[in-house]
Amino acid sequence: TVSKLTAAAHYAPKQIITNDDLSKIMDTSDEWISSRTGIKARHISVDENTSDLAAQVAEQLLDQTDYTAEMIDFIIVATITPDGNMPSTATLVQSKIGATNAFAFDLTAACSGFVYALSMADKLIASGAYQKGLVIGAEVLSKVLDWSDRSTSVLFGDGAGGVLIEAVSPNVTSDEQHPLILSEQLKSDGNRGMSLTSSLTSPSSPFSKSGLVDDAFLKMDGRAIFDFAVRDVPKNMLESLEKAAIPAEDVDYFLLHQANSRILDKMARKVKADRAKFLQNMQHYGNTSAASIPILLSESVAAGTIKLDGSQTIVLTGFGGGLTWGTLVVKI
């Protein structure tokens, strides 16, 4: 059974914090942040947790269709900032929207989370076992940032985005029956995992060694991650395009994880594609990890740039903590 994307939606907390706002509480400047990252502002939650952002997206996805919450078979939330480990953020979303017939689970793959989750959802539908699902990337990164560390706290923001994915009914004419995913390459490298960490915990009990470190804050070796992104990710994109037998110039748009605009410049050059096809919105959101690709996708659909009518070839590429990275070449 082939799947298709029926709707896209996004939601961010209403409070907007600009680079100038940050320069009032830490030693940074709009000039530094803008020139080094492309970020101008980010949304920071006042009192909404990750499941609240994700539930807003879920409600919008249902509103765009004539489906009720009871018709949803599964909910996957990709996040590294869950409300908590238990219950999962996905089951909290299920409760908030009343998706009583769905099974729900969180997926942790940092900034590749949405790409991993969309690939998994496609397989759930391809198996024939399930027909309709919500795939949401959602983060409240503001709660894991070290706000005394200007090198990381200026880079990230809060937000959520997602899609409704469903099985294409068998009686649709065969020429409309094209796979959603033309090719994919999901990768990870745990050897380099400690260069980007958050919410680390360690043994702690009357019977454990005392004084083990707890590293709750997000920590990043910026140089190492920047080099990883520039070196490993374009290779992954080119391999995925080769597997799909699609030349880079035939791709309509590239929707990459919104970490840094200079990285997009370098990646466009490495895959020899028009930089204008590398859509971007980190200027308004900062880096929202698993939410960045679905927010960008949703805004592009709302703007009519991406049409969700099966006519466009799009590259979705995530990369980040784990380390994880991955590309889906999709026809949406």
Ligand SMILES: O=C(O)C1CCN(c2ccc(-c3cc(CO)ccc3Cl)cn2)CC1
């Ligand atoms: O120019 C400078 O001095 C600094 C140099 C370091 N920078 C970085 C480095 C890495 C990332 C990043 C983060 C994630 C995590 O989601 C994923 C992917 C990437 Cl590529 C973002 N910015 C900021 C500007």
